[in-house]
Amino acid sequence: MAGLSPSLLISDNWPGYSLDLFTYPQHYYGDLEYVLIPHGIIVDRTERLAKDIMQDIGDNDIVVLCVLKGGYKFCADLVEHIKNLSRNSERFISMKVDFVRLKSYHVNLVLLAFLWLKIATDLVLMVFVICLKTDYGFEIPDLFVVGYALDYNEHFRDLNHICVINDHGKAKYRV
Incomplete structure (x- = not known):
């Protein structure tokens, strides 16, 4: 089994990309510090993860658990890449x-509980926990990203x- 590719490490001193190099919704002008990960890199990394998964699963079926709301886009893109490869x-x-659907501070607890329940009740051959910002996606500094x-x-x-959201953006959208 080859295993999933390791995460793409973004170091703590990475300055990011200037917002001037990218397009983004005008209503967020002034609310962001910089682009940490451009969309094209996200897409390419997601496609690589799909290839790794396809290689490792053999003839087994896949059960995907998407954690809403923040995970929907990554999950949809990953599933689409896997379907295309299949x-x-x-x-x-x-x-x-x-x-x-979970609040971010409950994700790890509930996700691990779900996985143990699935392992205890089904014949599970492999379990991968794949998140955009973790061991198999991107490993990023401790920053507030959006x-x-x-x-x-x-x-x-x-x-x-x-x-990376800036202080103005945090203040503007604070509840």
Whole structure:
């Protein structure tokens, strides 16, 4: 088993990309510090993860648990890449997708509890916990990031890039 590619490490001293290099919704002008991860890099990394998953699962089916709301875009993109790879290969991979809606501070607790329940009740051959910002996606510094469905009080989900929010943006959208 080859295993999933390691995360793409973004170091603590990475200055990010200037906002002037990218397009983003005008209503967020003045609210962001910089682009941490451009959309194209997110797409490419997600496609690589899909290839790794397809290689590692063999002939097994896939059950995907999408954690809403922040994970919907990454999950949808990952599932679409896996489906495309399955359609264009000699083997068909059956995939079931389920959803759970959690507050960010409950994600780890509930996700691990769900996985243990699935392991205890089903014959599970492999379990991968894949998040955009973790061991197999991107390892980023301890920053407040928004975009690509990650929000701050329900704002910024419509950004294609992952960006660092500035103090003005935090104050503007504080509840």
